[in-house]
Amino acid sequence: MLSVQDLESGYGRARVLFGVSLQVDPGRLVCVMGRTGVGKTTLLNTVMGVLPATAGSVTFEGRDITRLKPHERVRLGMAYVPQGHDTFPQLSVLGNLLVTLEAAKGPKEALDEALEIFPRLKPLLKRPAGFLSGGRQQQLAIARALVTRPRLLILDAPTEGIQPSIVIEIEEAIDRLHASGLSVLLVEQYLDLALRLADRFAILDAGQVVRAGTAEELRGGEVSRLLAV
Known part of the structure; x- marks a missing residue:
């Protein structure tokens, strides 16, 4: 479905991502986590073409889309809900x-x-x-x-700053979409929510993937340390 390989990106001369690789298989939900400022939003913006990749590649359904514009990626079946x-x-x-x-x-x-x-x-x-x-x-x-009837839905922190009752509704909606077979790439700050929703996870630190695995592996103490403020 989506394959990100050795991706590098940033803002001007400031590089933010350093060789990030991850994969979203068809029908799977992958949760990207990490402290504030480690490159999560930069990753999603680069995957969606809002920011250009300076190195590496983004492949969607077997097609290299690294140089495509955001609207071209939408036409291929990707949808992005940015933060805010x-x-x-x-x-x-x-x-x-x-x-x-x-x-x-x-x-x-x-x-x-x-x-x-x-x-x-x-x-x-x-x-x-x-x-x-x-x-x-x-x-x-x-x-x-x-x-847009996407085949891949990309969500950047959809529960951040939201009242708890609506967080529950958003979580239920994401779970329902995932259960229907929609592939999801999700940036999420709440570990408990990630544990309930994700099939796999990737933790960023200083612009690199420092830990990745199945949702069950999110329960380890090492994961909590990497997410601690």
Whole structure:
């Protein structure tokens, strides 16, 4: 599905990633974890083409996409929900979904499917996105990604700063999507949530993968030390 090999990237002359490799197999959920500032968002931005790779490669479904633009990766079946409730605040909830649906040239059924994942958005369809709570905005951001009917969903810290009740709803939605066979690459800060959702994990430290394995291996003391603030 997704293969990242020896990936290097950064901002200007400041290199952030140093030879990062990971893989997301079809239908699997891989959780990327690590302290603040270790390169998690940089990794996702480079995988999605928001940042250029300076070395290494990104392959999706057997195709080298390292030099493709973000919109080209979306057309291939990738969807990205960056950190920070990415919505069009002046548009209604429905308007946000329709703009994305039209850009993706998708069927109306894709909108209905996204709202089935987040049914609490249905009574809010006429409300401007900017007037939603942070948690509902995050749900809308994920729903916008889902209307493209991706085969790989990339989520950057979708539960960060969200009220606990909506964290539960987002977790249940991710679990449901994963159970349906959708491949997911997830950056997550909460170890307990990662333990419940992930098939595999990768821990970054100083721009490198320092530990990777199955979800069961997340329970070790060494993992807790690497994630400690």
